[in-house]
Amino acid sequence: xxxEKEKVTTPEMPDxxxxxxxxxxxxxxxxxxxxxxxxxxxxxEMSVLNIAEVLxxxxxxISHQLRVLRQNKLVRVRRxxxxxxYSLDDDHVKRIIxxxxxHVLE
Amino acid sequence: xxxEKEKVTTPEMPDxxxxxxxxxxxxxxxxxxxxxxxxxxxxxEMSVLNIAEVLxxxxxxISHQLRVLRQNKLVRVRRxxxxxxYSLDDDHVKRIIxxxxxHVLE
DNA sequence: TGAACATATGAAGATATGTTCATATGTTAA
DNA sequence: TTAACATATGAACATATCTTCATATGTTCA
Numbered sequence: 001x002x003x004e005k006e007k008v009t010t011p012e013m014p015d016x017x018x019x020x021x022x023x024x025x026x027x028x029x030x031x032x033x034x035x036x037x038x039x040x041x042x043x044x045e046m047s048v049l050n051i052a053e054v055l056x057x058x059x060x061x062i063s064h065q066l067r068v069l070r071q072n073k074l075v076r077v078r079r080x081x082x083x084x085x086y087s088l089d090d091d092h093v094k095r096i097i098x099x100x101x102x103h104v105l106e
Numbered sequence: 107x108x109x110e111k112e113k114v115t116t117p118e119m120p121d122x123x124x125x126x127x128x129x130x131x132x133x134x135x136x137x138x139x140x141x142x143x144x145x146x147x148x149x150x151e152m153s154v155l156n157i158a159e160v161l162x163x164x165x166x167x168i169s170h171q172l173r174v175l176r177q178n179k180l181v182r183v184r185r186x187x188x189x190x191x192y193s194l195d196d197d198h199v200k201r202i203i204x205x206x207x208x209h210v211l212e
Numbered sequence: 213t214g215a216a217c218a219t220a221t222g223a224a225g226a227t228a229t230g231t232t233c234a235t236a237t238g239t240t241a242a
Numbered sequence: 243t244t245a246a247c248a249t250a251t252g253a254a255c256a257t258a259t260c261t262t263c264a265t266a267t268g269t270t271c272a
Contacts, residue, residue, distance in 0.1 A: 011145065011148055011149075011200065011203075011204070013142065013145040013146070014145075014207065016138070018207075018210060018211070019138045019141050019142060020138050021210045022135075022138075022141060022203070022206050022207055022210050023135070023136050023137055023138040023140075023141055024136070025206050025209060025210055026132050026133075026135035026136040026206055027132075027133070027136035027229090028136075029128075029129070029132035029135075029136070030129050030130070030131075030132035030133035030134075030135070030136045031129055031229085031230075032122070032125045032126050032128075032129040033230080033231090034129075035125050035128060035129055036119065036125060039117065039119040039120075040119070042117055043117075047248080047249090048248070048249055048250090049247095049248065049249085057231090058231075058232070058233095059248080059249075059250095060231080060232065060233080060234095060249090060250085060251085061230080061231055061232075062249095063248095063249060063250055063251080064230080064231080064250085064251080065230085066249095066250090067250075067251085073209075079238095079239090081239070081240070081248090082238080082239050082240065082246095082247060082248045082249080083239095083247095083248060083249085084248075084249065084250095092205075092208065092209055093209075094117065095205060096202070096205050096206060096209070097117075097128070098117070099198075099201060099202050099205055100128050100131050100132055100202060101120065101124075101128060102198065103131060103198055103199075103202070104124065104127045104128050104131055105124070133259090137259085137260080139260080139261090153218080153219090154218070154219055154220090155217095155218065155219080163261090164261075164262070164263095165218080165219075165220095166219090166220085166221085166261080166262065166263080166264095167260080167261055167262075168219095169218095169219060169220055169221080170220085170221080170260080170261080171260085172219095172220095173220075173221085185268095185269090187218090187269065187270065188216095188217060188218045188219080188268080188269050188270060189217095189218060189219085189269095190218075190219065190220095
């Protein structure tokens with residue numbers, strides 16, 4: 001190869017603490033229950049119990065996982081009366097999933 | 107765009123086994139050591155020992171993690187004499203990381 | 213062939229993670 | 243206020259994951 005001096009698109013390695021954050025973010029996507037929750041609320045917001053029913057899982061499990069999603073700013077929360085409605089935070093999230101899916105389904 | 111019954115971007119939930127694969131893929135990105143390795147070999151291929159030196163980690167640790175990357179088809183491998191050179195498999199991988207980074211840094 | 217080097221791998225220990233159970237907190241309506 | 247319902251959370255357990263150590267495997271060259 002000629003032209004060895006040229007950097008095409010050299011991504012600088014982020015600081016170590018950013019890398020930890022980044023790893024933490026991907027960890028969130030690295031669980032099938034959370035992925036299912038994200039798909040479930042990707043189009044319409046849904047209450048906790050509703051999500052639990054749709055996925056046929058314990059309310060507690062869903063609640064615990066929603067907390068993880070919340071902490072990572074991946075969901076929006078809206079209270080209405082007794083119920084709390086969750087929805088995906090932005091298209092960003094969907095795009096990350098789609099990108100992963102591309103690789104898996106390649 | 108016109109309006110034929112079309113849902114804007116409704117992602118069908120993939121089969122459960124695809125979701126497991128997807129989760130497994132994201133798990134790979136969910137570790138800072140692996141992220142650092144991926145950054146390290148994102149531009150130029152590098153030998154195992156070299157990666158270990160750059161990251162100041164044990165050869166064994168790097169080797170174990172490279173195996174994970176290999177199993178998930180995220181790296182390319184090339185042997186040259188005694189050394190084995192690893193590089194990122196495709197831009198796809200970089201894009202997934204960049205997308206996550208966007209979210210973290212937003 | 214054997215020495216030196218590079219990489220891979222199994223086992224073990226420490227830590228992290230996911231689910232369940234029981235219960236606490238928060239909300240509404242009577 | 244209390245009853246009924248929706249959600250959140252702490253503790254406990256099982257399982258998964260990461261790193262290290264010791265060693266095996268693979269390669270080159272004298």
